[in-house]
Structure formats: structure tokens, C-alpha cells
Ligand code: HGY
Ligand code: MN
């Protein structure tokens with residue numbers, strides 16, 4: 001049974017982890033930053049060194065191709081993302097891109113030319129920024145509205161300019177870059193970012209699907225006033241409105257086991273001890289594997305927002321910018337992945353993903369499956385994020401075997 005070059009893989013993960021925004025804690029390499037641009041130059045070179053023909057598509061996705069014997073057959077697509085959250089970890093996304101490159105390196109080393117072309121993709125801007133998330137995979141599988149491309153975001157600019165700054169071409173992104181039938185199957189290796197595999201004491205697992213996520217941006221415009229002389233009944237306190245929404249989101253998710261809701265980003269003005277906040281901008285997201293629960297949490301939060309705003313004479317603007325419905329992976333595909341995982345794990349565990357992934361967009365045009373790697377303490381999106389080398393190597397070897405099985409299975 002062929003395996004990948006573990007030494008090179010672990011070295012690649014360590015090298016990529018050095019390319020971060022200066023002065024940041026953990027691994028910070030946000031989309032559209034200079035550090036991200038530098039890292040993609042490194043990823044392109046890594047792909048080329050592994051024998052991949054590399055190009056960037058109009059959505060800013062870096063794509064390395066390893067041609068198959070049947071050039072007209074649908075491709076087998078592997079990949080993930082290399083952008084990170086603020087003060088994140090070095091494994092989220094990175095092991096999926098570098099693991100896929102390691103798989104192609106192994107195919108080359110063992111002189112294996114498959115029937116299907118392999119595409120290794122570093123999807124652009126998977127992580128959530130004020131511009132949105134899943135930018136590259138949405139460009140590939142769905143396209144954007146003109147309104148979304150033109151949306152102006154303070155401190156970031158508009159989406160189209162940001163995509164162009166990474167080498168993409170926003171002028172052709174109002175329709176999907178790829179269509180159903182061109183990708184025979186998409187397979188992503190990723191850290192679990194949760195506690196399940198560690199609790200079961202297994203290194204890798206088979207993912208059954210991806211959670212549904214709704215995200216929006218909310219602006220509250222009240223009135224700045226003197227904190228000492230503005231009576232409590234005369235205030236238009238924007239932050240008090242946001243506080244009601246934060247409590248409502250927490251309460252609504254607690255009431256629905258298995259769901260989550262988060263206000264993760266918030267800015268206020270003038271942000272001064274002795275001034276009543278006149279302006280607040282914050283994010284709101286909610287997730288569930290059952291979409292009606294996402295909608296129910298949304299409705300409770302919107303009711304709390306508009307009630308609180310009316311009570312305080314505060315004007316609110318709500319901009320929904322992401323609705324990715326839950327995705328359940330096809331049983332034929334999770335069965336194939338389970339067979340590939342089995343040699344590398346004492347038991348084969350199936351589990352859903354509470355994290356979002358590019359696969360939820362690629363699932364619009366191709367079958368999707370994922371392999372998870374155990375995450376220490378179930379923690380991610382923080383400097384403490386950790387996955388053991390042996391577990392990562394087990395996951396990439398399972399990825400290699402799933403690719404070979406796909407090559408035999410796909411038409
Ligand atoms: O937000 C998520 O679940 C993913 O890490 N982008
Ligand atoms: Mn992430």
C-alpha cells in the first residue's frame with residue numbers, strides 16, 4: 001500500500017506557518033492581506049515542485065493539475081484553503097492543501113498516472129471576513145450578484161477590487177466558473193476542529209456532512225451623548241440594542257440543542273468611556289444541520305433587534321451576506337472514504353462538521369466528501385489549535401487511497 005512522504009508534508013506545514021501577518025499571535029494570514037499574497041506565491045511554488053501545472057482562475061483560486069490518461073473525463077478535485085482567521089492555527093485549511101499536494105507527489109514518486117486528472121485547489125478566502133466567506137468556492141460553483149461584487153466594506157473596499165487584488169477577474173464572476181459534470185468528485189482533508197475524534201481516541205474520521213450557516217452584518221445608528229448628563233430615558237444607545245441581540249442569539253441557540261449562534265465581531269463609536277455609544281456594527285451568525293432551526297434563531301434575533309431598536313429610537317440596517325444550507329454527503333461516497341480510512345484508524349467513525357467548508361459550495365456542482373483529523377482538546381481558530389503529525393499523515397494516506405479508489409469508481 002503506497003504512502004506519502006511524511007517528512008516533506010510536515011516540513012511544508014511548518015514552512016507555510018512562518019508566513020503570517022507581522023506582530024500577530026498564533027497564525028494570522030487573513031485573505032487579501034500582504035501575508036496572504038506572499039503565502040500564495042509559496043503555495044504556487046510548492047505545487048509546481050510537486051509536478052503540478054498551476055494556474056489561477058477568475059475567482060482567485062490557485063489550481064494545480066496532474067493530468068490523467070483520460071483528459072476529457074471529469075476531474076478528481078482535492079483541496080482546501082490557506083487563509084486563516086485572526087490569531088488562528090496553522091492546521092485549519094493548510095493540511096488540506098498541503099496534504100493534497102503530498103498525494104500528487106506520492107503518485108509521481110510511485111509512477112502512478114491515474115485515469116482522471118487530479119486538481120489540487122487552494123480556494124481563495126474561505127474564512128469569514130467582513131467581505132464574506134467561501135469567496136473562491138462560491139465563484140467556482142455559483143457566481144455572485146453584481147450587488148455583492150460592488151458591496152463597499154469599511155477598511156476593506158469592495159469585493160470586486162479585493163478579488164482583483166489577488167489576481168482574480170471579477171468581471172466574469174456573475175456566473176459559476178465551473179459547471180456540473182466537470183468535477184467527478186471533490187474530497188477535502190481538514191482538522192475536525194471539535195472534540196469527537198479525540199474523545200473516541202481515533203486519529204481520523206469520515207465526515208457525513210456540513211452544517212448550514214446564515215451570516216449577516218448589522219449596523220445600529222443611535223446618538224452619541226454625554227454619559228453623565230443624558231438621562232436613561234433620553235438615550236439612543238446603539239450598544240444597548242446590540243446587547244439585546246447578543247443575549248437573544250445565545251438564548252435561542254441554547255434552547256435548540258445542536259445549534260450555535262455567535263456575535264464574533266463588533267466595532268462601536270466613538271468607543272469612549274464617558275460617551276453613550278452612537279454607532280455599533282457587528283456580525284451575527286447561526287448554524288444548524290437542520291435549516292428550519294437556523295431560520296427560527298434568525299427570527300428570534302431579528303425580533304429582539306427591532307424591538308430593542310424601537311424602544312431606544314435607534315435605526316438599524318441588516319445585511320445578510322451568507323446563506324449556505326446544510327449539505328449531507330452521498331452514502332456511496334462516504335462508504336468509499338470509510339474504506340480508505342479503515343487501514344489508518346482502529347475504528348471508522350462517522351461525524352458531521354460543525355465548521356463550514358468550501359465543500360458546501362462545491363456540493364452545488366459535484367459530489368463532496370471529507371476526511372477529518374483529530375484536533376487536540378477540540379480547539380481551533382486559536383493559537384492553541386493542534387493536530388499531531390502522525391494523525392495528519394494518517395489522514396493524508398487515507399486521502400491518497402480514497403483518490404485511487406475514486407479513480408477506479410468514477411466514470
Ligand atoms: O467558520 C467556519 O466554520 C470555517 O472555519 N470557515
Ligand atoms: Mn476556519
Ligand code: MN
Nearest residue numbers: 092093126190
Ligand atoms: Mn477551514
